[in-house]
Amino acid sequence: MKILKRIFREDFPYLLAFPGIIWQLFFLYIPLLIILIFSFRNYSEGSGFVGWTFSHYSKILKPIYISVTLNSFILASLTSLLCLFIGYPVAYFLAFRVKKLKMLFLFLLVLPSWTNIIVEVYAWFFLLEKRGLISRILYSLKIISDPIHMVNNSFAVLLGMVYCFLPFMILPIYIILDKMDRRLFEASADLGGSKFHTIKNVVLPLSYPGIFTGFLLVFVPSFGEFAVPALLGGAKKAYWGTVIVDKFLLLRDWETGFALASIGIMFLIVFFVFAKILFFVLRKVFKKYKSL
């Protein structure tokens, strides 16, 4: 009893903090560790756990698995770049051109991303399908001779991905742009810079943190995506995410799945570090250019 009282008096902060810490450790970091450790496990059908091995990694490093990871990398890059080029103008518009209806525009922007990803995918399926709206419109405008089924190909997959992740690129950029000190623009204009010049040398470099965040929030999930390629792509192309899911649920080869997952995670970490360095360098370069 005395110990309980003492815990409540002095150790209360620990009692409060431990559940959260334990949750993170136990449900996130330890599973990651398990993925890493088990990717070296040698497990055979009949006899169970046999020993440690690198064989799963040597399997993963064959060209075929590299191509699969490359597929995901290309998809994630395309998605991120498209989101960036479409999203930056929208963020700019929201930050600088809208005064009164800002809340409404933001609400409308965020709403689609809070819907179920399966619902989003299905919505596009419904739209792009052979008997769907787009096909009908094109058919009645005589642009195509037969209704076409626009799903089950890479176009539909990319479309679906951009659709899911666009708001995640726009928001971080908007937040950075919104917080920017407007006086910087006035100063630049005062110093004789044109609008275009201001955008290139003031707005853009200052928004790099937002771009970086947006890139992170789009690239990482789209790298691991498997629902969109499976449903909109007809399961015809193998991506990193789909192969891992297959390994776990379809082909009972968990160890290879672990190895593939570990490689993917390591790749993402390296990419994250590389991107951060890249942005850092870009910023330095722009600063130097500006000072000339």
Next chain:
Amino acid sequence: MKKFNLKNFLLRFLLFVFVWGFILLCLYTPKIYNYFFRTTNSINVLMFTDLISQKTIEEFEKKTGMSVFVTYFESNDELLAKLKIDGGRGYDLLLTTDYMIEILRKLNLLKQIDHSKISNVADIDGFFLNRYFDPNNDYSIPYSWSEYGLAYSKDFFGDDIKDLSWSLIFNANDLSKAQGLKKYKVVMPSDPRDILHLASLYLLNRVKGLNDADLEKIKTLLIKQKRFVESYSSEKVDYFLYAKIVPIVACESSFLKKMQLNDPKAKKDFGFVVPKEGTLLSIENFAILNSTKNVEAVYKFIDFALSSSEMFETQKRYGINSVNKNDYDLVHQSVDSAYKFPVLEQKTEKLDTLQNDIDLEKLDELWLSVRVF
């Protein structure tokens, strides 16, 4: 900077462990509950969807007063993964495909079946018994069967296809030119094992003993075929046909039979054929798990599901075919002759189940290479 107090540290460490233990306890609750409180008046069944209807289950529950809990799974490998985790504890009865029975048998997960306890066994056609995966049917009882074939749209191909061959699926490009048809796409099943079996029947006229060179040939064929494959899907057959997205689908007979039994228009518009090179046969079997605690109830359930009255309804509802000799004509009169059970005297390679002789890793890589680009 506070002095490092060992007593404090140990106390907090204990607190840490205690909180962790509490969380673990919450996670293990269902297991503990099951271990102590499992009712004996229930059975747990693991099976694919569309094999035993909810109605049958409810009838059984009403008749015997026992509860039946069904868990569905999407693929056989999912089933195997689940069973391996816990040795099958928590489940009593399985309903799964032929080749899985051999795998499960070798893992010692199955219980020997006492045939005397099931009255309907005598009526099961010999064609479905004593196969490689369970030589004396000690561990499994067949329940239903279906075969792969081509479901096609009569609109596109005409009422009768002249040359019944798998080339309609595997060689659609060249074929459509030769026969003056419009270019068309196809739909293939999603399980690479099934695809491999059909491809090797078409290309090599055999399915056993495939070596590396054979697999290479099959891989080339599948990669070439991919250009006109709309999708690899085993579930949306009726969708693809009704929506006229593709005019021909390689699928199990049960899909089309279900369509035709339940929609008279489907009989006119679509047909089902088994190509001349042969096809893949699939037999679903009951198997009892070693970990079962309620064997008598399981026998009663198997008996009930296999009875003629239930099979009649099941066949009509799902399009699967019964293994019971007496059930054949009841339903088959109303549909295409393709569904009449095949030449049953010989067990030929032309109509055979999946074997377990493919190296999974090679299959894996083959399937991956087909889908990489």
Next chain:
Amino acid sequence: MIERRILPKILHFMFVYLVYLFLYLPIFVLVIFSFNDSTVPFVWSGFSLRWFRALAHSPDLLIALKTSLIVASVSTFLSVTIGTCLVVASRWWRPFFLFNIFHANIILPEIIMALGLLSMFTFLKIPLGYASLISGHTLIGLGFVVPIVRSRFSELDPSLTEASADLGALPVQTFRRIVLPLLSPSFIASGFLVFTLSLDDFFIAFFCSGEKIQTLSVYVYSMVRRGVDPRINAISTILLAVSSLFVLALCFTKVLDQVFGQE
């Protein structure tokens, strides 16, 4: 001269308008056709609520809905509670790792989290079911609750808690009477967020829920795999309506920049 200056602005506006159209076209079509009377999915034949009624008659769907709601509620409660406790504790004990360990929740691909959880549960022979699913959702929830509550907490005037301590209140009492009420807006905001996330989550539910329970997302996924079905339209409309209400509430509490600004 004037045209040259206005033209880019007009183009800019049109571009943004097109983007919003792109974002909403599928949703509009989906919702409109959920009220379609005909059984043939794409041909409009009148307004009808039949698909909504059909939903009410699908027992599997109702069970999945109940499961999703239970999981979402419990996960929200757990993540808000645990997250808030942690943030409050940081007032007295703040090791360097306390907040950094939560960044990973948002950075990692969900598929990795889901697979990791599945592997760990399998390895430790923890049964997959409500408990495993709720733990996963709470984990995601924590990744959002902690930054949100923390930023609100750091805006609180520390002199209030110091004053209360000076007046002789134990940490417990300070917590209950001073800190908790001041933090409540952030509870509500992050609670809405986590609830919506949990309802919409697919990856964790797909891997970690086991076979005996099925959430709404997994149910819709298995329906979508079978092709086009107007009932999916109907349930999507309902989900969209619920999400909109939550997002509307969220927008008014201005938490979005707190989440995205924390990177």
